[in-house]
Amino acid sequence: MTDDTSPIHPAWLRVTHWINAFAVVIMMMSGWRIYDAAPFFGFVIPKSITLGGWLGGAILWHFAAMWLLAANGLVYLICNAASGRLLRKFFPLSPRAIAADMLAALKGMLAHDDLRRYNAVQRAAYLFVIADSVLLVLSGLVLWKSVQFPLLRELMGGYEAARRVHFLAMAALVAFVVVHLAMVALVPRTLLAMIRGR
Amino acid sequence: MMIKNLPRRLALDGDAVVKEALRRLEQPSRRLFLRRSLTLGGLSLLTGCAFVDEDSVERALMKVSYFNDKVQAWLFDPNQLAPTYPESMITRPFPFNAYYQEDEVPEVDANEFRLEIGGMVADKHAWTLEELRALPQTDQVTRHICIEGWSAIGKWGGVNFASFLRRVGADLSAKYVGFKCADDYFTSIDMPTALHPQTLLTLSYDGQELPPRYGFPMKLRMPTKLGYKNPKHIQAIFVTNTYPGGYWEDQGYNWFGGS
Numbered sequence: 001m002t003d004d005t006s007p008i009h010p011a012w013l014r015v016t017h018w019i020n021a022f023a024v025v026i027m028m029m030s031g032w033r034i035y036d037a038a039p040f041f042g043f044v045i046p047k048s049i050t051l052g053g054w055l056g057g058a059i060l061w062h063f064a065a066m067w068l069l070a071a072n073g074l075v076y077l078i079c080n081a082a083s084g085r086l087l088r089k090f091f092p093l094s095p096r097a098i099a100a101d102m103l104a105a106l107k108g109m110l111a112h113d114d115l116r117r118y119n120a121v122q123r124a125a126y127l128f129v130i131a132d133s134v135l136l137v138l139s140g141l142v143l144w145k146s147v148q149f150p151l152l153r154e155l156m157g158g159y160e161a162a163r164r165v166h167f168l169a170m171a172a173l174v175a176f177v178v179v180h181l182a183m184v185a186l187v188p189r190t191l192l193a194m195i196r197g198r
Numbered sequence: 199m200m201i202k203n204l205p206r207r208l209a210l211d212g213d214a215v216v217k218e219a220l221r222r223l224e225q226p227s228r229r230l231f232l233r234r235s236l237t238l239g240g241l242s243l244l245t246g247c248a249f250v251d252e253d254s255v256e257r258a259l260m261k262v263s264y265f266n267d268k269v270q271a272w273l274f275d276p277n278q279l280a281p282t283y284p285e286s287m288i289t290r291p292f293p294f295n296a297y298y299q300e301d302e303v304p305e306v307d308a309n310e311f312r313l314e315i316g317g318m319v320a321d322k323h324a325w326t327l328e329e330l331r332a333l334p335q336t337d338q339v340t341r342h343i344c345i346e347g348w349s350a351i352g353k354w355g356g357v358n359f360a361s362f363l364r365r366v367g368a369d370l371s372a373k374y375v376g377f378k379c380a381d382d383y384f385t386s387i388d389m390p391t392a393l394h395p396q397t398l399l400t401l402s403y404d405g406q407e408l409p410p411r412y413g414f415p416m417k418l419r420m421p422t423k424l425g426y427k428n429p430k431h432i433q434a435i436f437v438t439n440t441y442p443g444g445y446w447e448d449q450g451y452n453w454f455g456g457s
Contacts, residue, residue, distance in 0.1 A: 038348040056451050057450060061259065147421065147456075148456070153281075159341060159343065
């Protein structure tokens with residue numbers, strides 16, 4: 001798998017990555033409009049960057065894109081686990097390694113010559129965003145079906161707590177996307193690798 | 199639905215006060231959507247171009263919404279109860295909520311009032327409030343969840359709807375139960391939800407006769423459905439196999455609206 005003729009990212013990864021990006025953009029923009037209908041953090045999100053036009057439209061988008069997000073996410077997780085890529089690419093991982101690579105990154109000394117190998121900060125960030133996405137889906141299930149999924153509801157601390165969990169998990173995903181895009185801008189080769197595989 | 203009167207923290211800076219005022223001003227205008235198709239604003243922002251046919255996008259989204267109705271009907275467990283709460287957790291004041299402002303709440307004359315029963319039922323006689331109050335009553339303290347996201351806990355009392363439907367000889371194999379209301383609101387629900395043990399034809403709120411702001415003379419209360427599925431000021435109930443739609447549902451809210 002590590003010889004130079006194989007793609008840096010397998011095709012299934014690139015496809016699920018871009019489908020996920022598309023689904024996440026729709027989920028976020030429509031979700032912001034839904035949040036605006038009853039904001040609980042003392043601010044609203046500017047309507048101009050939301051999707052759906054009104055609450056009903058935003059919900060239609062949100063509850064359509066959720067299928068794409070969930071189905072694509074499942075395909076990604078299954079392929080990742082079944083191919084052994086998950087273990088190979090993300091582990092081993094230690095707090096010490098994360099701290100060392102973070103320090104190196106801040107000094108501008110982190111090497112990127114081998115895009116096949118994720119550094120410890122990347123590993124941590126990607127594992128975090130996988131877990132965060134799972135949390136988004138589970139808290140979203142509670143908001144959608146709080147009566148039908150009582151165990152999930154209680155795990156989230158009840159319906160009202162699930163709203164906050166869903167929002168904060170979204171905010172964490174936004175933070176990831178911002179850093180992710182900044183890194184891509186710093187190392188543009190990674191964008192090519194995610195599109196054409198090398 | 200659209201109006202939110204939950205207790206809010208005091209706005210401490212002028213900017214927030216202005217925003218709050220604008221937000222409240224904006225609300226009546228949302229009634230305009232009644233005559234509008236679904237506005238899917240932001241689509242051209244998303245695609246960066248205008249060549250996407252918004253009508254076909256709307257149709258596709260509505261199809262997914264109908265699919266979501268089926269998924270929800272499949273997920274719906276007729277024996278799964280919504281959580282109940284102690285009376286100390288009741289939200290006070292419980293928010294008023296309708297597609298109009300509170301001063302437009304309809305006035306229904308209790309003496310003139312008759313609840314009409316129609317469609318696939320054996321006994322179509324119209325009910326007086328006295329007759330309904332004479333039926334066995336039960337109450338519940340449950341969470342009302344609005345499609346906007348906020349929720350509030352309230353206490354409703356009234357007649358178990360499943361036993362009422364059986365009493366009037368409703369065809370329980372029919373698909374829909376529809377409601378027409380004194381405020382021109384209308385909606386419809388699936389039969390399994392109509393027969394859910396927590397679905398109540400409520401006549402009281404918090405131990406008092408149901409006040410006009412909460413839907414006098416009666417409101418169908420379903421803790422398994424979102425707020426807009428819980429009709430107030432009910433005048434007529436009918437059982438049918440013909441999809442009756444609803445006030446918000448016809449504008450794009452999901453029909454099943456279950457939680």
